[in-house]
Amino acid sequence: MWPYPRLVAHRGCGTLAPENTIAALRCVLEHGFRAAEFDVMLSGDGIPVVLHDPELGRTVKGKGRTSDYSARQLTAMDAGSWFGKEFSGERVPDYEQFFRFCAEHAIWMNVEIKPVPGFEEQTGRVVAQCTKHFLDELRGPGIWHGDVAALPLFSSFSVEALMAAKLAVPEIPRALLLRAIPENWQEMLRQLDAVAIDVSYRQLRPEQVQAVKLAGYGLFCYTVNDIALAKKLKTWGVDAIYTDRIDLFGPDFWELA
Ligand code: G3P
Numbered sequence: 480m481w482p483y484p485r486l487v488a489h490r491g492c493g494t495l496a497p498e499n500t501i502a503a504l505r506c507v508l509e510h511g512f513r514a515a516e517f518d519v520m521l522s523g524d525g526i527p528v529v530l531h532d533p534e535l536g537r538t539v540k541g542k543g544r545t546s547d548y549s550a551r552q553l554t555a556m557d558a559g560s561w562f563g564k565e566f567s568g569e570r571v572p573d574y575e576q577f578f579r580f581c582a583e584h585a586i587w588m589n590v591e592i593k594p595v596p597g598f599e600e601q602t603g604r605v606v607a608q609c610t611k612h613f614l615d616e617l618r619g620p621g622i623w624h625g626d627v628a629a630l631p632l633f634s635s636f637s638v639e640a641l642m643a644a645k646l647a648v649p650e651i652p653r654a655l656l657l658r659a660i661p662e663n664w665q666e667m668l669r670q671l672d673a674v675a676i677d678v679s680y681r682q683l684r685p686e687q688v689q690a691v692k693l694a695g696y697g698l699f700c701y702t703v704n705d706i707a708l709a710k711k712l713k714t715w716g717v718d719a720i721y722t723d724r725i726d727l728f729g730p731d732f733w734e735l736a
């Protein structure tokens with residue numbers, strides 16, 4: 480039985496809202512979905528924040544690396560205007576704020592650990608420790624009144640970050656992000672004690688999907704913005720997809736496809 484959602488909104492709500500913002504999570508809810516992937520990195524003072532790029536300039540104005548700025552500075556930055564002026568009030572969220580919003584609205588989380596180069600171990604460890612802390616708080620008496628959300632899934636292109644997350648908090652599951660599946664994928668998954676591969680559909684072949692499934696691992700594919708492609712990947716045995724376009728699919732797409 481597949482324990483994770485089949486359709487996961489990419490970077491918050493894909494291309495339907497400014498990526499990795501609370502507005503994106505509202506957009507997920509408006510479409511009747513309850514699953515989001517988002518990217519987490521550390522500020523210069525070691526606080527996890529929700530951002531995709533290690534350099535400023537694309538979704539937030541400014542120059543330099545995100546690690547040149549404190550969390551206080553980053554979370555004051557406008558992360559919505561680049562997408563549309565109606566989103567100009569959106570700020571860079573810190574991970575705690577993002578996590579709490581997801582938990583309160585029962586949005587399943589795929590937390591992509593996205594270290595600024597040079598901070599791989601620290602990012603994996605801190606994100607894992609913070610996640611455990613947030614979960615423990617939510618589960619505490621008198622704090623959490625909704626359904627306790629299923630555990631988040633960590634993913635990363637950085638083996639070092641995933642290994643650090645595993646050492647810090649082994650009970651939170653991990654998926655290895657790959658652009659293509661290498662020869663030694665089984666060895667990599669074993670080392671990380673990972674539950675799944677997240678891979679681009681672009682170079683994926685059906686026999687690779689079969690091999691991953693046969694070995695007992697999950698297989699997520701990114702970033703699938705086309706219904707015919709999603710149906711094809713499903714017939715290959717892919718378990719779940721990330722999409723920028725949840726509006727194309729509908730929450731029960733996978734069951735009906
Ligand atoms: O997890 C799939 C996807 O998020 C990986 O690529 O660059 O969008 O973080 P990216």
Ligand code: MG
Nearest residue numbers: 516517518591
């Ligand atoms: Mg990502």
